[in-house]
Amino acid sequence: MPKTRNQMQETCLKIQILSQEGYSCHQIARKCRCSPSAVGYTLQKYKRTNSLEDKPRSGRPRVSSARNDHILIHMCRENLPMTSQELQQQWSNQIGVQCSTRTVCGRLLDHGLRSYKAAKKPLINERQRLARRRWAQAHKNWTNWTARNWKKIWWSDESSFQLYPPPDNVRVHKRPGKALSPACTVPTVKHGRGSIMVWGCMSAAGHIPLCVSGQLYTY
Structure with a gap:
């Protein structure tokens, strides 16, 4: 296994200490488990620079400014x-x-800016977005409801199965916390050149059978 940078610095420091104690290059090499040439190079480097640290390297210049x-x-x-x-x-x-x-x-x-899979959200305009926000603010105290209140609620939703669904591999570059920004989402609609609508409803008392439209909606 190759040595890490910290391990190499520790070995160089150990070589310098053993040299000051009077050990020869071959004795130091056996104790540090390295070659005598590596010991000699380390000691010469210390005499020349009075340091065991590597000099900073310029590296490859950046392609762009x-x-x-x-x-x-x-x-x-x-x-x-x-x-x-x-x-x-x-x-x-x-x-x-x-x-x-x-x-x-x-x-x-x-x-x-990291690459994330774009979230899918319904295609709505600004008026619909504001209406949804007003509705959510008007019902934000639902946490105080009792089980009796919730039993009066019916939950319903609808979905469509499309012949040509939107692409599922759209990715966007965004910062964390911007997942639901309109520019970072893929708008979805209830048609895709042909779709079948499915509607369902449920409550605390149970659920009703799914309602499937027998008509094929084409656009």
Whole structure:
């Protein structure tokens, strides 16, 4: 198993201490379980730099500048469902620098934009959204209801089975806490060029049989 950075630094420190105690390179190598050449290199490095720390390395220069990164983030926010491959192609064409999709993902992660599966929500307009909010605020005290109150409630819902359902693999780049933002969701409708509607209802007393429309709705 290769040694970690901390283990290597501990070995170098041990080599330096044993050398000060008068041990030879071969004796130090046996005690530290390394080669005599590694012991000699470590001691020479300490004499030359008076330190056992590695010098900072410059590394590979960044492909993009801070301005180019800002362009990428702006492109992603303008169209959150864009894939990394699409962003990479458009970004490379705009800044004139070839880069990989891994670079694009790294830049997005640096700005807190991760790839998530888009949530599916019904397609509603602003008026319907405000009406739902007013209804929820008017009934926010339901936690004080008793079991007798809840027995008076009937729960009903409907759903449709579509011949052409919406795609299930849409992903968006977003920050945590933005899952239900309109730009991060896939709108769903009760038709898909052909669908059958199913309606059901239940209460504390039981449920009724499902009502299936025998008509095929086409659009």
